Amino acid sequence: MDAYTGRVLHVDLGRRKSQVEVLEPAFLQKYLGGVGLATRLLIDNGEPGCDPLGEENAVAIAVGALAGTMVPCGGKHAMAAKSPLTGFIGDSLSGSYWSNALRRAGYDAMVIKGKAANPTYVFVDNEYTLFRDAEALWGQESFATEEAIRAEIGDSRVRVSCIGVAGEKLVPYACVSNDRGRQAGRTGMGAVWGSKNLKAIAVRGTQPVSVAELEELNKLSLDLGERAQGLATAKYRVTGTVGNVLTLNRLGLLPTRNFQNSVLESAEQVSGEYLQSHFKEKAVACSGCPIACEQVVRVREGSYEGARVSVDYETLYALGPCCGIDSLPGIIKAAELCDRYGLDTISTGVTIAWAMECYEKGILTESDTDGLELNFGNHEASVALIERIALREGIGDLLAQGTKRASEKVGQGSEKFAMQSKGLELPGYEPRGLKTYALGLAVGTRGACHNRSLAYEPDMKGQVDRLKAEKGRGQIAAESEDLAATLDSMMFCKFIRGCFEDYHEEATEFYRLATGLDLSAEGLKEAGERICNLKKHFNVREGWEKKDDWLPARILEEPLPDGSGQGTTLVAEELRLMIDDYYEARGWTEDGLIPAEQLAKLGLEDLS
Amino acid sequence: MRVTVEFFGVARHWAGVEECQLEFEEGAELHDVVMELGRSFPRLVEEKLIENQRELAASFALSINGRMVTQNLDVRLADNDRLLLISAVWGG
Ligand code: SF4
Numbered sequence: 001m002d003a004y005t006g007r008v009l010h011v012d013l014g015r016r017k018s019q020v021e022v023l024e025p026a027f028l029q030k031y032l033g034g035v036g037l038a039t040r041l042l043i044d045n046g047e048p049g050c051d052p053l054g055e056e057n058a059v060a061i062a063v064g065a066l067a068g069t070m071v072p073c074g075g076k077h078a079m080a081a082k083s084p085l086t087g088f089i090g091d092s093l094s095g096s097y098w099s100n101a102l103r104r105a106g107y108d109a110m111v112i113k114g115k116a117a118n119p120t121y122v123f124v125d126n127e128y129t130l131f132r133d134a135e136a137l138w139g140q141e142s143f144a145t146e147e148a149i150r151a152e153i154g155d156s157r158v159r160v161s162c163i164g165v166a167g168e169k170l171v172p173y174a175c176v177s178n179d180r181g182r183q184a185g186r187t188g189m190g191a192v193w194g195s196k197n198l199k200a201i202a203v204r205g206t207q208p209v210s211v212a213e214l215e216e217l218n219k220l221s222l223d224l225g226e227r228a229q230g231l232a233t234a235k236y237r238v239t240g241t242v243g244n245v246l247t248l249n250r251l252g253l254l255p256t257r258n259f260q261n262s263v264l265e266s267a268e269q270v271s272g273e274y275l276q277s278h279f280k281e282k283a284v285a286c287s288g289c290p291i292a293c294e295q296v297v298r299v300r301e302g303s304y305e306g307a308r309v310s311v312d313y314e315t316l317y318a319l320g321p322c323c324g325i326d327s328l329p330g331i332i333k334a335a336e337l338c339d340r341y342g343l344d345t346i347s348t349g350v351t352i353a354w355a356m357e358c359y360e361k362g363i364l365t366e367s368d369t370d371g372l373e374l375n376f377g378n379h380e381a382s383v384a385l386i387e388r389i390a391l392r393e394g395i396g397d398l399l400a401q402g403t404k405r406a407s408e409k410v411g412q413g414s415e416k417f418a419m420q421s422k423g424l425e426l427p428g429y430e431p432r433g434l435k436t437y438a439l440g441l442a443v444g445t446r447g448a449c450h451n452r453s454l455a456y457e458p459d460m461k462g463q464v465d466r467l468k469a470e471k472g473r474g475q476i477a478a479e480s481e482d483l484a485a486t487l488d489s490m491m492f493c494k495f496i497r498g499c500f501e502d503y504h505e506e507a508t509e510f511y512r513l514a515t516g517l518d519l520s521a522e523g524l525k526e527a528g529e530r531i532c533n534l535k536k537h538f539n540v541r542e543g544w545e546k547k548d549d550w551l552p553a554r555i556l557e558e559p560l561p562d563g564s565g566q567g568t569t570l571v572a573e574e575l576r577l578m579i580d581d582y583y584e585a586r587g588w589t590e591d592g593l594i595p596a597e598q599l600a601k602l603g604l605e606d607l608s
Numbered sequence: 609m610r611v612t613v614e615f616f617g618v619a620r621h622w623a624g625v626e627e628c629q630l631e632f633e634e635g636a637e638l639h640d641v642v643m644e645l646g647r648s649f650p651r652l653v654e655e656k657l658i659e660n661q662r663e664l665a666a667s668f669a670l671s672i673n674g675r676m677v678t679q680n681l682d683v684r685l686a687d688n689d690r691l692l693l694i695s696a697v698w699g700g
Contacts, residue, residue, distance in 0.1 A: 231656050232667050234618045235695045243617035247694045250616065251674050273620070429698075461669055461696045462678035498667055498697055564674030 001025045002212040003065050003514040004033075008041065009107045009129065011122055013196050014055065014114030018129040023108065028065070029517050030603060035091055036489035036531040037062035037109055038080035039538065042089070043607070045111045048541050052084035052188075053170055053195035059112040061102070061201075064491020068103035068209035069514050070221045072228055073493035075100045075287045083187040084172035084195075085347070085402050086423040086447045088539040088548075090187030093451075093488060094161070095286035098178040101159040104205030116197040121149060121162075124203045134199035138168060141340040142177040149202050162200035163190040164342025166390040170194050171400045173347035173425075177339065181294075181310050182286065185344045187424060187446055212516030220510060224499060228290045232498030236293035240283065241313035242272030244428075245321075252563020253430040255317065257324040257376045258353035259419050259554055262430045262563040266326040270316065275328060284310060286493070293495055297332055304329040304383075309336040317428030318349025323356060323382055330379025334386055341390035347402055348389065350425035352382050354403045354418055355395070363412045370394040416553035422447035431555050433565040434459040435469045439477045439578040443549045445535040451494070454480040467565060469574035474581030482528030489531055490524075530602040533586075533594055537607050546592050549579055609634060611689045613641065619668065619693040622651040638670055638681035639663075641691060669696040 006028065008021040031037040038060040047056030059081045066074030077099040083090025102110070105124050112122075119134040132152075137145050142164040149160045159179065166174035167190030174190030175183040193199075211217050235243055248254040249267040256264045268274060275297060285292035298308040309332055319325065319334040338345045352374075358364040359374035366373070370388070372381045372395070388396025398406050403425055407418035419426045424447025431438035440453030450456060455477045459466035464476065483503070487494055490507055500506045504521035511519050519527075536544075556575060560568045583590065587598045596608040614627040623645075630644050639662040646658040657665050664670070664679065671677045671692040679696065 231665050232697065234655070234667070235697050238618045238621055243695070244698070247616040247692070250614065250692055251671060251677075251694075272617070456698055457696075460677060460698055462676065462680065466677060467675070 001028075002210045002516045003069055004028050005103065005106050005108050007107050008109045008111060009124065011110060011112045011129065012114045013112060013116040013120060013131075013198060016116070016131045025517055028108070029519060030527065030530065032486070032489035032527055032531075033062055033064040033108060034076065034078040034489040034491040035080065035093070035485060036527065036534070038078045038091065039089065039531065039534050041109055041111050042080040042082075043534065043538055043541075045113060046082060049543075050082060052082040052087065052090075052192060055113070055115040055196070057082050057192055057195070059189065059192055059196070060109060062109035063099045063103050064489065065511055065515050066491060068100045069211050070218060070288070071510055071514065072221060072225045073286070073289050073291065073496040074491055074510075076491040076493065077102065078488060078491070079176060079184045079189045081189055081192045082542060083446070084170070084191045085188040088422055088447070088542055088544060089445050089535050090189055090192070091446055091535070092175070092184035092186050092189050094176070094178055094182045094184040095493065096179040096182045097287045098159040098161045098203060099491075100287055101203040101205035103209055104207050105203050106205070106207055110201070112196065112198065114196065119197050119199050121200040121202060122198065123153065124201065124205075126204060126206060137199050139165060141165065142342050143180055143340060145200055146180060149200055153202065153204070155204060157206070158202050158204045160200055160202045163193045163198075164340060164390070166342045167191055167194035168199075169390065169392050169400070171343065171389060171392065173344040173402055174342050175344050177342055181339060183339070183344075186346065186449065188344070190342050211514045213513045217510070217513040220513065224496070225290045227499040228496055230499065233291045233495060236291050236495050237283070239272040239276060240293050240295040242275050242295060242311060242316050244313040245271045245316065246273070248429065250564070251433070252560065252565045253433045254321055255426070255428055255430050256321045258322060258350075258357045258417055259426070259430070260357070260561065262433065262560055262565070264321040264326065267321070269326045270320045270328055270331065275311065275316075279328060279332065281308070289493065291495055299329045299332050302329055304333040307333040307336045309339055311335055314428050315345040315349075318346045319382065322349050322353045322428070324376030325379045325382060326377065327379045330383065334379070334382050337383065337386040341386065343386065343390060346427055347425040348386060350419050351389070351399050351403050351406065352385050354407065354414070355385070355399055357417055358410065358414050363410060363414050368395060416557070419552050419554065420448060421551055422548055424448045426552075429456055430560065431551065432560045432568050432570045433563070434466050435570060435574075435578070436464055436466070436473045436476055438551060438555070438570055438575065439473050439582060440480065442551050442575060442579060443477065443582050445532070445539050452481065452484050452488070453477060454484050454494075467568050469570060469578055471577065471581045473578045474583070474585040477582050478532075478585045481532050482525060485531040486524050486528040489527065526602070530604065533599065533602055533604060537594060537599070537604070540593060549592060551575060609636065609685060609687045611641065611685055611691060613645065613691045613693060616692060616694045618695060619652070619657060622655050622657065623649045624651070632685060636685050638678070638683045638685065638691070641685065642681060645693070667695060667697045669694055
């Protein structure tokens with residue numbers, strides 16, 4: 001077996017010990033890597049029913065089979081743990097050099113358990129694993145932490161993944177950052193690290209990665225690299241994902257003012273085009289990526305002068321239109337603060353939007369908000385809130401809990417406009433106008449997520465009527481989740497998916513040439529289904545109930561107020577119909593549980 | 609029959625305008641619009657957004673009046689339709 005190392009590094013922070021587990025090729029073929037492998041390792045190593053912020057929770061990190069090879073856009077890692085935000089599976093991806101370093105250090109994955117007595121960072125130095133004091137790093141921002149660790153080790157090749165202050169303060173939507181600005185953003189992995197007193201994992205990996213058929217793999221990689229310069233990625237290369245703003249706005253799908261509107265009147269001011277012409281500094285890429293979708297932007301004048309960050313569409317939506325904010329400098333500053341403190345930008349923005357609506361409705365007053373005027377559009381208030389959230393100070397302590405818990409605490413009907421599912425805040429597409437996507441959000445194992453289900457694609461390509469909820473969407477949503485699971489386990493960046501003519505055929509060819517292991521297109525599809533069932537199994541183990549697959553009351557009770565889909569509804573009966581259809585397509589029971597024979601069919605009989 | 613085409617994202621970047629107006633005979637289809645766009649904005653053909661003179665590349669779509677989105681171009685136009693030329697590639 002090539003590419004894979006067949007080794008998992010187990011780290012026990014409490015005992016300050018590490019050991020290596022050897023994985024068989026058949027096991028790796030079954031779970032592929034990335035999300036699939038991380039989820040399986042989490043199931044095997046995390047304590048069922050554990051407190052997500054307790055010692056018994058495990059963090060599993062896995063790279064894909066192609067990490068460290070020449071294959072473009074294959075260098076990412078997945079992180080899985082029980083989420084402190086949702087209580088269900090937390091899984092989050094990040095890209096770039098850290099992933100490749102872990103493979104080059106000799107590992108396919110890491111599992112971290114226990115809790116260090118004091119702030120600690122783990123240094124994986126090829127075959128050695130060292131536990132180092134991070135007392136001096138505690139309280140430092142993520143960028144500074146990376147620099148400080150590299151300086152301490154005295155090697156600029158060392159790659160660092162770390163948490164910021166928000167993770168230390170156990171904000172349940174804190175992220176883990178690496179390579180200056182890449183994040184495992186969603187579901188609060190940073191808080192899990194913080195609960196373990198784990199500030200960072202530094203990796204020095206200098207060993208070569210072998211591949212089974214070098215020449216052929218090189219040829220195919222060059223070809224894919226060339227295709228990645230073509231039309232299928234033009235959007236990412238030319239405008240970046242921020243190009244979505246005006247299109248979604250025109251289609252009436254840009255969630256605005258906490259989903260009270262789906263059109264922002266002043267969208268031109270926050271458009272990708274405006275961002276490009278007034279703020280762009282450069283585009284940057286993850287390691288080995290010819291696309292370079294990340295737009296690094298800088299504020300050049302005014303009160304936020306010097307704020308610099310890379311911005312994508314979701315960040316822009318959440319900290320901008322969702323909060324009614326149309327000031328790009330204000331959005332850029334807010335995004336920079338989220339990165340420095342280590343906060344998921346989507347959950348942060350949507351939680352601030354919820355607070356703004358509470359304020360405008362008189363549910364929260366200035367005596368609750370530390371005197372801040374939380375009107376929609378007030379970017380100064382948003383910037384001020386981010387620091388409070390990260391430090392859990394004043395109103396920030398309430399908002400640090402995310403919309404679900406904060407609204408349960410505040411009550412007064414604010415639960416109805418807490419824009420979350422399973423506790424995870426909604427991404428930036430209006431579900432009332434995209435019915436297949438709405439289903440994907442409701443049934444998503446990690447909560448309201450567009451990335452684990454690519455179900456907006458058939459809506460947006462016109463393969464289905466995006467405004468209609470009907471039977472048949474269950475199969476489409478299930479297939480789109482399976483596809484996403486294979487991408488997230490092969491660890492191909494989703495933005496390269498359009499460059500494949502037949503993704504399953506071509507991806508398995510890459511896999512075969514890199515690892516020397518056989519995997520058919522059908523086998524890859526089945527692995528996708530297996531991995532989705534694995535994640536669902538984890539949720540059921542942790543107490544999932546049918547009622548958890550649902551959407552916020554606002555989506556189900558209020559028609560779209562404006563835009564081209566004005567008046568469109570998604571009522572509870574329609575959502576129920578689609579969810580039941582989805583359970584059926586998955587081969588699950590009417591209650592959404594996985595029958596033992598379904599687990600067996602997918603080779604997961606040991607879990608029944 | 610007059611229709612307006614609005615450009616978004618990469619399409620706007622290449623067309624160099626935000627929108628344009630086009631005239632057609634009764635019975636015209638989306639294919640005819642794409643053909644006309646290719647003539648008026650050769651960059652769209654150069655960049656292969658328009659293929660075989662009358663087809664859209666797989667990563668693009670048209671929306672009719674902001675509601676329906678389609679990649680099927682055998683659709684008849686109505687007077688005063690507003691068409692949006694958008695990317696069919698999403699994610700962020
Ligand atoms: S397309 Fe963007 S996210 Fe994907 S690998 Fe390249 S730079 Fe990273």
